[in-house]
Amino acid sequence: MNKYMSGTYLKQDFIKLEEFWIVVLALLTAWTLAAHQDAYYAIFGVLGSYLYWTFRILIETAFLTAVLFAVEKYCHRILPTWARYVSAILLSLIPFTLAITALDLVMGLPELGLDSIDLHSGSRGWAFGLELFYLLDNHIILSVILLLPRLLLQIGSQVANVTESDLKKETTAQASFFDSINPPLDGRVYCMEAQEHYISITTSDGNRMVLHRFSDAVKQTPSTLGMQVHRSHWVAHAAVKDVVIEGQSMKLKLIDDKEVPVSRSFRTTVDKQLNN
Structure with missing residues (x-):
C-alpha cells in the first residue's frame, strides 16, 4: 500500500x-x-x-x-x-x-x-x-x-x-478464496474462467491455473469483489472497462482488453451491478 x-x-x-x-x-x-x-x-x-x-x-x-x-x-x-x-x-x-x-x-x-x-x-x-x-x-x-x-x-x-477502509474491505474480500491459493497470487484479480477441473485466474501480472471447483470458488468470493457473468466466467467489478453489445449477445471488456461473455441468465445481475 x-x-x-x-x-x-x-x-x-x-x-x-x-x-x-x-x-x-x-x-x-x-x-x-x-x-x-x-x-x-x-x-x-x-x-x-x-x-x-x-x-x-x-x-x-x-x-x-x-x-x-x-x-x-x-x-x-x-x-x-x-x-x-x-x-x-x-x-x-x-x-x-x-x-x-x-x-x-x-x-x-x-x-x-x-x-x-x-x-x-x-x-x-x-x-x-x-x-x-x-x-x-x-x-x-x-x-x-x-x-x-x-x-x-x-x-x-x-x-x-x-x-x-475501502482497501481493507477489498483485502478482506480477497482473503476468502484468492488468499487460499498457494503460492499467493500476484497483482489484482481480473477474472476467473472454469476449465474442466481447473480455474484459469487472470491477474494484472499474468495467468494462473488452479485446481479447484469453479462453483465453490464463486461461493467463496464475496459479491462486493466481483460477479459471476456466465456459468464458467467470473469477473471483478474493478476490472470492467466497457460493455460490448452485439445483437443479442453481451460481453464485458476488461481493462486488459480481454472480452468475457455474459450469458442471458446472468444479464439481469450484470445490468444491476453495472448500474449501481
Missing part, C-alpha cells in the same frame, strides 16, 4: 508541518497588517511597524497554541473537537489582551483608554472588558487562519481513512 494513502502516514506528515505552517501564517498575517498600518502606528516607522506587528501576532499565536494544547490534553474526553477550538480561542483572548495591553502601554500606545478616563478600579475593569470585546473579532479571524493546517489535517485524515 502506498504510504500516502495511509491515514497514519498522512497524519504524521501533517503534524510535522503543522507548526511550520502556523508560524508562516502568523508572519504573513503580521506583515499584511503592518503593510496596511494607519497613522496610529506611523510613529514607529516602516521597520518598527513590521517588528511591532510581528511580535504582537506571535504573542497571540503563542497564547492560542498553548491554550489549545492544554484544552486538548485535559478536556479531549468531555469536549467535542469544535468545542475545544472555541474554548481555546475564547480562553486565549484573556491573556493575549493582558499581554498586548502591557506591550502597548510600554510603547506609548495605551489600549485601555487610560489617557481619557479616571483611573479607579471600576473604570479599569470596564475598559478591559471593552478591550476584550474590541479584540474579539480580530482574534477569532486570526485563530481560524492559524487553525487551517489542523483543519486540513482532519479532512485529509478522514479522506485517507475512508480510502484505507
